[in-house]
Amino acid sequence: MSKGKRGRPLIIPLFIPNEGCPHRCVFCHQEKITSQPHGPLDGNAVQEVVRLSVQAGDCREPGPRQVAFYGGTFTSLPIERMRALLGAVQPFLEMGLVESIRVSTRPDAVDRDRLGVMKGFGVSTVELGAQSMDDEVLHLTKRGHGAEDTVKAVSMLKEQGFRVGIQLMPGLPGDSRERFRRTVERVIDLRPDMARLYPVLVIRGTELAEWFRRGSYKALELEDALEICRESCMALEGEGIPVIRIGLLTPPSLFQGGQVLAGPWHGCFGYLVRAGIHLKKIAGLLPGHGEAKEIRIRAPGKEIPLIRGFKNQGLREIERMTGAAVIRVVPDESVEKGRVEWDRMA
Numbered sequence: 001m002s003k004g005k006r007g008r009p010l011i012i013p014l015f016i017p018n019e020g021c022p023h024r025c026v027f028c029h030q031e032k033i034t035s036q037p038h039g040p041l042d043g044n045a046v047q048e049v050v051r052l053s054v055q056a057g058d059c060r061e062p063g064p065r066q067v068a069f070y071g072g073t074f075t076s077l078p079i080e081r082m083r084a085l086l087g088a089v090q091p092f093l094e095m096g097l098v099e100s101i102r103v104s105t106r107p108d109a110v111d112r113d114r115l116g117v118m119k120g121f122g123v124s125t126v127e128l129g130a131q132s133m134d135d136e137v138l139h140l141t142k143r144g145h146g147a148e149d150t151v152k153a154v155s156m157l158k159e160q161g162f163r164v165g166i167q168l169m170p171g172l173p174g175d176s177r178e179r180f181r182r183t184v185e186r187v188i189d190l191r192p193d194m195a196r197l198y199p200v201l202v203i204r205g206t207e208l209a210e211w212f213r214r215g216s217y218k219a220l221e222l223e224d225a226l227e228i229c230r231e232s233c234m235a236l237e238g239e240g241i242p243v244i245r246i247g248l249l250t251p252p253s254l255f256q257g258g259q260v261l262a263g264p265w266h267g268c269f270g271y272l273v274r275a276g277i278h279l280k281k282i283a284g285l286l287p288g289h290g291e292a293k294e295i296r297i298r299a300p301g302k303e304i305p306l307i308r309g310f311k312n313q314g315l316r317e318i319e320r321m322t323g324a325a326v327i328r329v330v331p332d333e334s335v336e337k338g339r340v341e342w343d344r345m346a
């Protein structure tokens with residue numbers, strides 16, 4: 001897929017909450033997390049959403065657009081339903097207003113016939129909800145598939161020329177930091193085109209919420225989830241696999257009326273992870289502890305928010321590490337991307 005000046009296609013998300021799912025996974029409540037409770041999406045609704053998004057996009061920034069069907073098991077939909085949804089996007093593809101389509105599905109729901117149909121309708125990317133590559137974790141979570149299903153699905157998708165995304169969930173029942181590390185290693189071996197990291201949240205109305213109430217499930221603490229995501233993100237991206245989303249993009253409704261009972265939620269979760277990774281990368285370029293009393297930091301302008309961190313927490317951490325007060329952080333485009341330089345002010 002060609003990229004516009006955005007670098008990545010603009011995704012127009014459409015939700016089919018839990019459609020096609022063979023059962024409800026213990027953590028899942030798509031109606032709540034997608035904020036689309038009003039019945040099944042039909043062809044007219046698809047066209048209306050895409051048309052409005054295309055118009056809004058024309059006013060902002062032109063570039064490639066991709067329509068995405070999320071929130072269910074796309075490849076298990078009845079074939080006519082699949083054709084109706086994909087067919088509704090075709091006029092936009094023919095006019096060149098949308099470049100391609102992506103869908104998300106379960107690893108055990110991928111079959112060659114469905115993939116052939118999807119190819120014909122312009123689907124280029126399939127995201128697999130792998131969640132874990134540990135069979136015990138998958139079993140405890142009642143996913144209904146094993147790690148081997150993900151291995152087979154990735155291979156089949158690649159054979160047929162699809163781009164492949166893998167969604168993973170740190171914090172599932174039975175998982176641990178070490179187990180999740182092995183999950184990430186196995187995913188790296190599969191060489192997907194992209195990954196997403198969604199730490200588990202306990203959402204009211206799910207089976208996991210019951211387990212949480214009974215005390216048989218303990219959610220990850222925020223700091224642990226951040227550390228696991230920082231480590232996983234660095235491992236994946238270090239192997240050339242971009243992590244395109246970290247943390248659920250949650251609608252405000254999810255937090256109204258206590259819909260999230262527990263879990264490492266933060267409104268800027270992904271930014272916290274990215275800022276933490278950046279700090280690790282630049283730590284060796286900063287003065288040693290006690291080397292300076294006051295410093296000015298220079299960095300590429302786009303990276304300054306990562307250095308400052310959420311509510312300047314990054315600066316406070318730099319001050320703790322160096323023992324120096326950070327007097328200013330200034331943009332300096334002569335500094336190489338991913339690096340910083342510093343000047344002694346006192």
Ligand code: SF4
Pocket residue numbers: 018021022023024025028029030071072073106129
């Ligand atoms: S397969 Fe995916 S969308 Fe369906 S219930 Fe499980 S997690 Fe939710």
